[in-house]
Amino acid sequence: MTLVNGHQQHTIDVLDRGLAYGDGLFETIAVIDGLLHHWGLHWQRLQNGSGRLMIELPDEDDLLDQINSEIKLTALQENNAERANGTVRDNGTVRDNGTVPVNSTRQILKLIISRGSGGRGYLFPTVQHPSVIIMLHPWPEREATDYEKGIHAVVCQTRLANQPALAGIKHLNRLEQVLARNELHSANEYQQDYQEGLMLSYSASKPLDSLVIEGISSNLFFVLNGLLCTPKIDNCGVLGTMREAVISLAPTSLTLKVQEGHYALQQLSRATEVFFTNSIYAILPVASITVNDSLQWCYTERTISNQLSAIINKKLKHPTQFN
Amino acid sequence: MTLVNGHQQHTIDVLDRGLAYGDGLFETIAVIDGLLHHWGLHWQRLQNGSGRLMIELPDEDDLLDQINSEIKLTALQENNAERANGTVRDNGTVRDNGTVPVNSTRQILKLIISRGSGGRGYLFPTVQHPSVIIMLHPWPEREATDYEKGIHAVVCQTRLANQPALAGIKHLNRLEQVLARNELHSANEYQQDYQEGLMLSYSASKPLDSLVIEGISSNLFFVLNGLLCTPKIDNCGVLGTMREAVISLAPTSLTLKVQEGHYALQQLSRATEVFFTNSIYAILPVASITVNDSLQWCYTERTISNQLSAIINKKLKHPTQFN
Numbered sequence: 001m002t003l004v005n006g007h008q009q010h011t012i013d014v015l016d017r018g019l020a021y022g023d024g025l026f027e028t029i030a031v032i033d034g035l036l037h038h039w040g041l042h043w044q045r046l047q048n049g050s051g052r053l054m055i056e057l058p059d060e061d062d063l064l065d066q067i068n069s070e071i072k073l074t075a076l077q078e079n080n081a082e083r084a085n086g087t088v089r090d091n092g093t094v095r096d097n098g099t100v101p102v103n104s105t106r107q108i109l110k111l112i113i114s115r116g117s118g119g120r121g122y123l124f125p126t127v128q129h130p131s132v133i134i135m136l137h138p139w140p141e142r143e144a145t146d147y148e149k150g151i152h153a154v155v156c157q158t159r160l161a162n163q164p165a166l167a168g169i170k171h172l173n174r175l176e177q178v179l180a181r182n183e184l185h186s187a188n189e190y191q192q193d194y195q196e197g198l199m200l201s202y203s204a205s206k207p208l209d210s211l212v213i214e215g216i217s218s219n220l221f222f223v224l225n226g227l228l229c230t231p232k233i234d235n236c237g238v239l240g241t242m243r244e245a246v247i248s249l250a251p252t253s254l255t256l257k258v259q260e261g262h263y264a265l266q267q268l269s270r271a272t273e274v275f276f277t278n279s280i281y282a283i284l285p286v287a288s289i290t291v292n293d294s295l296q297w298c299y300t301e302r303t304i305s306n307q308l309s310a311i312i313n314k315k316l317k318h319p320t321q322f323n
Numbered sequence: 324m325t326l327v328n329g330h331q332q333h334t335i336d337v338l339d340r341g342l343a344y345g346d347g348l349f350e351t352i353a354v355i356d357g358l359l360h361h362w363g364l365h366w367q368r369l370q371n372g373s374g375r376l377m378i379e380l381p382d383e384d385d386l387l388d389q390i391n392s393e394i395k396l397t398a399l400q401e402n403n404a405e406r407a408n409g410t411v412r413d414n415g416t417v418r419d420n421g422t423v424p425v426n427s428t429r430q431i432l433k434l435i436i437s438r439g440s441g442g443r444g445y446l447f448p449t450v451q452h453p454s455v456i457i458m459l460h461p462w463p464e465r466e467a468t469d470y471e472k473g474i475h476a477v478v479c480q481t482r483l484a485n486q487p488a489l490a491g492i493k494h495l496n497r498l499e500q501v502l503a504r505n506e507l508h509s510a511n512e513y514q515q516d517y518q519e520g521l522m523l524s525y526s527a528s529k530p531l532d533s534l535v536i537e538g539i540s541s542n543l544f545f546v547l548n549g550l551l552c553t554p555k556i557d558n559c560g561v562l563g564t565m566r567e568a569v570i571s572l573a574p575t576s577l578t579l580k581v582q583e584g585h586y587a588l589q590q591l592s593r594a595t596e597v598f599f600t601n602s603i604y605a606i607l608p609v610a611s612i613t614v615n616d617s618l619q620w621c622y623t624e625r626t627i628s629n630q631l632s633a634i635i636n637k638k639l640k641h642p643t644q645f646n
Contacts, residue, residue, distance in 0.1 A: 002337055011334035012342065014325055014456050019335065019435070021497035022345030053498070054505065076535060120463070122497065122504035131336050140443070161484035162525055166498060167595075174344035174445065174498035175376070175489060181445035182377065202485055216445060235483075319469070 001074040003066060003134040004283075016131055017113025017124065021260045022172035025049040025114075026133070030280050031107040031136070034071055037316065038279065039064070048239075055115050056128050060195055067109065067134055074107070074136045106139040106294055107139065108280060112280035114172065142281060147309075147319035150287030150299065151195035151276070153215065153267065156180040158314040159202040160213050160236035168239040180216045187211035198289060199266055201236050207291060208266040218276035218284065219243035219319060222268060223304055229271075242277035246308060254307050265291070273301040324397040326389060327456040331341070339454055340447065341437025345495035347454070347485075348372040353603050353639055354430040354459070359392055360639065361602065364564035369436065371562075372492035378438050379451050388431060390432065390457055392509040397430070397459045429462040437495065465604060470632075470642035473610030473622065474518035474599070476538065478588065479503040481499060481523035483559035484537050491562040503539045519599055521612060523588060524559050530614060531589040541599035541607065542566035545591060546627055552594075555583045565600035569631060577630050588614070596624040598631075 002010045017023035025046055030037040043060060050057045057063075080225040118125040126185040158180040166173065176199075184197045196218060213231050214220050219240040221230045228250055233239050250256040268274065274286035278283040285305045290296045325333045340346035346518075348369055353360040366383060373380045435456040441448040481503040489496065499522075519541060523533040536554050537543050542563040544553045551573055554560050569570045573579040591597065597609035608628040613619045632643040 003371055010337050012337050014327060014333050014335050014435075014458065016342065017340065017501075019437070020349070020495070021340045022495055023498060023499050023501050026343070054503070112337075114342070122500045123508055124501060124505060135337065159486075161486035161489075163482070163484035163499070164525075165481055165502060166484075169462060171498055172343070172345055173498045175346060175487070175494055175496045176447045178340075178344050178346050178447060179376070179488060182447060185446055202487075 001070055001136045003070050003132075005132055006066065008090070012131060012133065013117050014116040016114055017116065017119065018112065018131060018172055021122065023115045023124070024055065024112060024172045024175070025053065026170055027109075027111045028279055029109040029111065031071055031109050032316060033105075034075060036064075036067065036109065038241045038245060041244050041281075042111075044244075045168075045170060045239060045241065049171060050113075052165070052169050053115070053171065054124070055113065055130055058130070058132055063132065066132070067111070070134050070136060071107070071109070095186060108137040108139060110135040110137060140280070142160050144319055146195055146281075146284060148321075150302075152192060152283040152290070153198050153276075154184065154192075154194040154290040155195045155207055155285055155292070156197040156199050156216070157182050158183060158199070158200050159210070162235040164235050167236050168233045170238050177216050180228070184216065185314070186214070187281075192290065194285075196284070196291070198265075198291060199237075209264050211262050212265045213237040214240075215276045215278075218278040218281070220269065221275050221277060222271035223244060223273040223301070224267060224271050228256050228258045228304060229263060230258065230260055232262055240277055240281045242282060242312070245312060246277055246283075249308065249311060253311060254304070255295045256304065269297050271297075271299065273304055274299050275305040282316045282318050283309045324393055324400070324459045326393050326455075327483060328455055331387065335454060338440040339437055340439065340442065341435065341454060341495055344445065345497070346376070346438045346447070347378065347435060347495045348376065349495060350432075350434045351602055352432040352434065353578065354394060354432050356428075357640060359387075359390065359432065361564045361568060363468065364567050365434075365602075366494060367567075368491075368562060368564065369434075372494060373436075374490050375488070376438070377447070378436065378453055380436065381453070381455055389455070390434070393457050393459060394432070397640050407497065415569075416539065427604065431460040431462060433458040433460060435495070446544050452602055463603070467642055469518055469604075469607060470636070471644075473608040475611045475613070476509065476519045476521050476599075476609055477517040477518065477613040478530055478615070479506050479520040479522050479539065481506060481522070482533070483522050484525050485558040487516050487558050489623045490559050493558045500539050505561070517613070519607070519609075521588075524558075532587050534585050535588045535591060536560040537563075538599045538601075541601040541604070544569060544627075545594035546596040546624070547590060547594050549629060551579050552586060553581065553583055555585055563600055564602045565605060565635070568635060569600055569606075572631065572634060576634060577627070592620050594620075594622065596627055597622050598628040603639070605639045605641050606632045633646060 026043045031041050114131045116129040116131045146297045180197050184194050197216045199213050201213050203210050214237045247258050251259050275283045283305050288298045289295055352365050352367045437454045439452040439454045503520050507517050520539045522536050524536050526533050537560045570581050573581050601605045606628050611621045636643045
């Protein structure tokens with residue numbers, strides 16, 4: 001189901017500046033049992049991005065009304081289809097009469113807010129008519145072993161360019177992530193399967209001396225000298241909502257101090273525990289990081305990620321205990 | 324007139340990766356009397372970009388057929404509309420019977436080639452179905468004084484991030500240009516009108532010591548110690564087709580050596596002549612560069628830009644002699 005500027009349609013004007021220049025923002029939000037997860041954090045990031053790019057956001061209540069109507073409509077349509085087919089949904093329980101409860105499942109809401117059409121070339125118009133695109137996608141399947149055993153990550157060749165003007169916000173200029181993700185796919189040819197890529201910021205330095213920033217579609221946390229550390233997102237990278245949630249939760253629920261800093265990749269060699277965070281996958285423990293053909297670091301400790309998962313992953317119906 | 328994947332339409336799938344990630348390329352091509360200007364150079368850059376982004380380009384002949392049909396169709400429709408209205412087109416001459424000759428004018432062809440829809444998140448699919456969007460736009464009006472007196476440029480606060488993986492190609496990730504162009508617009512409030520912004524690459528250095536790269540939508544040339552200089556486009560910036568044309572033409576037609584290098588902004592203080600190049604505006608001489616509120620450099624020399632314009636601007640029907 002897709003809602004484009006209030007209309008049930010799946011197309012957009014070719015003159016939209018989102019297509020022309022990547023002139024817009026997006027959010028990927030977990031919908032759990034029909035409810036938006038961490039909406040406050042997503043909206044906060046949208047506001048940050050809209051301020052930076054000078055894109056006018058729609059009214060929050062109006063936007064939420066549209067989103068919630070779309071979620072309900074999708075659930076009703078799916079239920080009707082399932083009643084007709086007698087099929088069972090992931091995480092849904094078929095009732096005696098063959099129907100499943102409305103909104104008993106997990107979905108992904110993708111929200112794109114672009115600057116819309118108009119302006120002269122790169123110059124955007126004084127009066128903007130932003131495009132609001134609301135898309136509901138099926139929840140992606142993820143191997144339970146990713147949570148139970150941890151995932152294997154590899155350091156990407158593609159670096160993140162330093163651009164403070166765009167750092168932190170989730171804008172539509174994502175070619176670096178597209179190139180990095182393709183590396184991961186290509187890397188699979190070398191026998192080892194990698195589930196995430198680790199991205200460094202661009203510098204003349206060799207990888208070990210370069211700053212580690214984040215995963216391709218996740219943020220990075222690691223435990224070093226008893227501190228929970230995460231790279232500072234000031235020159236590149238995205239301020240993930242799940243990153244924010246962990247930073248808020250760790251000091252209060254785990255009495256664990258979080259340190260944001262600039263860390264060279266080689267500091268991960270001394271980390272006792274490493275995990276990624278993502279708005280959909282929540283806490284994903286890391287079993288190994290491959291730096292190159294001859295250097296790999298392994299992590300077996302799971303104390304902090306288990307404690308955080310007991311709170312965070314549970315809400316997203318993910319496995320909460322790792323081995 | 325707009326052709327999307329061979330169909331006369333003006334919409335595109337909201338799932339197109341061009342919108343989602345700026346995952347694609349574009350070209351802005353001058354159409355002079357119905358003919359594509361510098362097609363070879365544009366196609367060469369598309370090939371370079373498609374190699375870098377691993378996007379499959381359509382067959383060149385098929386693409387040219389589509390483009391040329393669209394140009395003819397647009398001209399016919401415009402002629403019909405004008406015959407009905409009895410109006411005169413820019414640069415067109417109304418015949419006795421009220422019609423204007425087909426294709427007697429200037430237009431802009433905007434070509435977008437995105438990776439199309441598909442894939443899982445950032446990962447693009449193995450089998451791609453790129454989107455090909457062909458748009459014909461009216462030729463933009465430009466003040467004759469821009470050519471005759473030269474334009475006024477200002478140094479932008481927005482810097483170009485260093486990203487060798489994307490440097491040179493004309494991809495759809497253009498937020499830096501959008502932000503810079505808006506500065507120029509805002510700068511107009513300070514009494515002085517600026518017609519172009521000068522962009523530096525990102526560094527910790529102060530503006531004067533930072534590398535100068537290009538204009539917001541143009542490349543930069545300047546004459547220093549009798550040499551024609553232009554910034555090397557290896558870490559950021561776009562390899563403009565008109566830049567390529569000047570680099571080819573200068574040594575043969577003007578017996579002038581061109582030097583590509585890394586130049587700090589302050590080297591422009593010693594330049595004797597400065598001009599921008601752009602596929603539509605051709606050679607645009609620079610009258611002044613404003614670095615900040617208290618520093619402005621002025622240029623009155625026009626020898627090289629006049630010589631180049633006599634050849635290059637003439638083909639695009641621009642003024643060729645500057646004062």
